[in-house]
Amino acid sequence: MMIEVCAGSLTDCLTAQELGASRIELNSALHLGGLTPSLATVILAKQKVFPPIICMxxxxxxGFCYSDLEKDEMFLAAKQFLEAGVKGIAFGFLQSDGTIDQVATKRMIKLCNDYQAESVFHRAIDCTTNYQESIAQLVNLGATRILTSGGKANVRQGVDNLRHIQKDYGNQIELCIGCGITPENVCELIEATTIRQIHGSFKEWQTDPTTSNQYVSYRYSEQGDYDAVGSHKLAKAINNIRGNTNG
Structure with a gap:
């Protein structure tokens, strides 16, 4: 089993490492679905953690339909991260009609290949207008892996699609399931999809006493001040997976 933790900070990376994660996807701004982390965060993460790091x-x-200027930013960030020694890049390029931007995708895959790194097309795949066709295109383009919830809002809803694409494409491209993974359902979803890579943040809400006062608030959820990888949730998920595998 490959257990990938979706980390939003250096602290999250250290938590993931401590609890035995197989791989880390490093982001910023997880409340926006994950954005490019800072180069400083990436450099420090490479110094302090040992599991392979994939950078968002x-x-x-x-969405994922980017201007030329945004693409320039993405390729420069990817090159800097690869030069810093990360294991791979997570990305997603779509055109305005909801199809994969094959030109930009092919360019990013080549950049990753130039550094002997993994190219991971993330859940932008779940926003495409033709899910099955998009999977086939990524196989043909030579992407290393696809992170997906099966073209649905979460993995539980996408189980049938995930099972089918694993059967049809699992020997041609790596598949990793994400969105809605919990300690309680992780073993059931692995069994139902037969996919052996899972991705989750196992989010728990944290507090910071300086987030708000009687006049100003920087809280973006009523559940807490900011989110982080939950050590209790992640530990439970890993223990459940190991227990189920050993059993």
């Missing part, structure tokens, strides 16, 4: 390259929230 996503310049803004919203």
């Amino acid at each position: 390259v996503r310049p803004r929230g919203g």
